[in-house]
Amino acid sequence: MKPRPVFALVAANLRRHARDRVGLFFIVVMPFLTIAFVGLAMGGAATGKVRLPVGVVAQDSDPVAAAVLEQLRGHPDLEVVRVAGEQDVRDRVREGALAGGLVIRPGSTRFDMVVTQSNGSGLAARRAVDVAVGRVAAVMEATGAARAAGASASEAAAYVRAAQADTTHVEVTNTGAAAGTPRGFAYTAPANLLLFTFLNSMAVAAGLAESRALGMIRRSLAAPVREWSVLLGETLSRFLIAVAQAALIMVVSTLVFGVSWGDPLGVALVVLVFCLVATGAAVLVGSLVRSPSQAPAIGPPLGIVLGMLGGCLWPKEVAGEPLNTIGYLFPHSWGMDALLALTKPGAGAGAVVTELAVLAGMAAALLAIALAVFRRATRVS
Numbered sequence: 001m002k003p004r005p006v007f008a009l010v011a012a013n014l015r016r017h018a019r020d021r022v023g024l025f026f027i028v029v030m031p032f033l034t035i036a037f038v039g040l041a042m043g044g045a046a047t048g049k050v051r052l053p054v055g056v057v058a059q060d061s062d063p064v065a066a067a068v069l070e071q072l073r074g075h076p077d078l079e080v081v082r083v084a085g086e087q088d089v090r091d092r093v094r095e096g097a098l099a100g101g102l103v104i105r106p107g108s109t110r111f112d113m114v115v116t117q118s119n120g121s122g123l124a125a126r127r128a129v130d131v132a133v134g135r136v137a138a139v140m141e142a143t144g145a146a147r148a149a150g151a152s153a154s155e156a157a158a159y160v161r162a163a164q165a166d167t168t169h170v171e172v173t174n175t176g177a178a179a180g181t182p183r184g185f186a187y188t189a190p191a192n193l194l195l196f197t198f199l200n201s202m203a204v205a206a207g208l209a210e211s212r213a214l215g216m217i218r219r220s221l222a223a224p225v226r227e228w229s230v231l232l233g234e235t236l237s238r239f240l241i242a243v244a245q246a247a248l249i250m251v252v253s254t255l256v257f258g259v260s261w262g263d264p265l266g267v268a269l270v271v272l273v274f275c276l277v278a279t280g281a282a283v284l285v286g287s288l289v290r291s292p293s294q295a296p297a298i299g300p301p302l303g304i305v306l307g308m309l310g311g312c313l314w315p316k317e318v319a320g321e322p323l324n325t326i327g328y329l330f331p332h333s334w335g336m337d338a339l340l341a342l343t344k345p346g347a348g349a350g351a352v353v354t355e356l357a358v359l360a361g362m363a364a365a366l367l368a369i370a371l372a373v374f375r376r377a378t379r380v381s
Contacts, residue, residue: 010237026203027241031196031249035257038188052125055083055092055114058104065104068111071132072102078128089114093122100125123315182343186260187315189253190339193246194274194332195303195312201242201278202299208234208286208374231371238282242275262342266349270338273359277331280366287374311336334358 018024054072058065072080081098083089089101093114100122101114113129115122250271253259261267285299307313309323310332316324327333338355341347349356 010233010240014237014240026196027200027245028248031192031245032252032256034196035185035188035192035249035253038192052077052099052128053079053081053097054125054129055081055089055098055101056104057083057086057089057102059106062104062106064108065106068102068104068133071135072129075128075132078125078132086112100129102129182340185253185257186343187340189249189257189259190261190343191307191312191336193249193253193271193339194310194335195307196249197242197246197271197275198278198281198306198332199300199303200245201238201275201282202285202303203296204238204241205282205286205289205299208238208283231374234374235279235283235367235371239275239279242278242282243272246271246275260343261339262344263348266342266347266352267339269349269356270335270342270352270359273356273363274331274335276363277359277366280363280370283374284366284370287370287377306330306332309333331359331362334362 056069056072058069060066060069069080072078083092083098083101086103089098089103092098093101093116096116099115103112103114105111111133113126115126250261250267254261282299285302289298304313309327309330311324311327312332316327316333316336324333334355338352338359341351341355344351
């Protein structure tokens with residue numbers, strides 16, 4: 001198989017897509033608008049050092065309130081904002097001025113937490129407040145237990161102070177599904193890399209249908225060009241567009257939004273394998289549709305649905321367990337897990353071997369099916 005026909009076909013396809021101004025907008029501009037707006041809504045800076053503002057309604061004279069406030073002020077992820085009343089807290093949380101709110105009524109051990117469930121910052125604030133309140137509750141229980149065992153008030157206070165000193169050396173971690181989930185741009189950048197790489201790959205599937213409709217592929221096959229040269233040229237064109245989209249998002253999000261992607265080798269492997277998945281899906285859709293107008297009607301909506309299931313439009317803890325389970329039938333969930341895992345300190349390619357294996361299997365299956373359908377479609381047309 002001579003490489004020249006392959007390169008000529010790739011060059012022709014790339015020139016044609018470069019003239020599509022609408023397509024270029026969705027490749028060059030739209031991903032970064034989405035990263036910016038959604039990232040700001042989820043907490044802003046990618047470094048994770050931005051403190052979440054939490055409004056607190058409490059009286060300093062109340063001992064329980066004072067203990068909770070002390071814990072909240074000592075939390076590295078929270079900024080305590082004193083608010084006059086409960087309604088003010090609710091209004092400011094609803095407007096997005098506060099990530100969450102806590103109402104502590106005098107003499108009560110039951111607190112009201114105000115958050116927006118669909119907001120990633122609100123969920124993160126709630127977890128942090130739960131930790132702070134849990135520590136205070138543990139101290140109160142220890143005090144009650146000491147008094148019940150016959151200790152005097154001063155002895156019980158001494159025991160509690162000793163317990164508090166010990167807890168300063170304890171690291172509290174969240175082991176749930178959302179443990180260690182980045183916020184802000186650190187989440188939306190990898191999410192939109194997967195989302196737009198897949199979406200724009202599916203969008204350019206219309207070019208493959210157009211080539212078939214115009215008879216370009218049939219004329220190429222009629223020339224002294226092997227069938228596999230045409231198949232490779234069309235597939236390589238879609239793969240290069242997917243890689244270019246992913247690379248553009250990585251470079252710009254690093255320079256503009258300060259996103260740290262993690263281990264370069266691990267990230268490169270995940271992105272390249274996901275690009276192969278997107279390429280296989282694009283070739284398959286482009287081979288199945290009967291006209292170029294059908295591809296945009298099928299591909300992008302499918303990409304958005306898969307993005308929803310994979311956590312590309314919102315954190316997985318928002319979607320709930322049933323949708324998250326269904327999401328693992330598709331590549332976006334595995335890609336998100338891999339990219340987010342690589343942002344953790346010390347994580348390398350070895351930490352995402354399972355995700356890479358699953359994505360590689362999906363890519364191989366999609367490409368095999370897509371090329372078989374493509375061969376049949378070109379012969380029929």
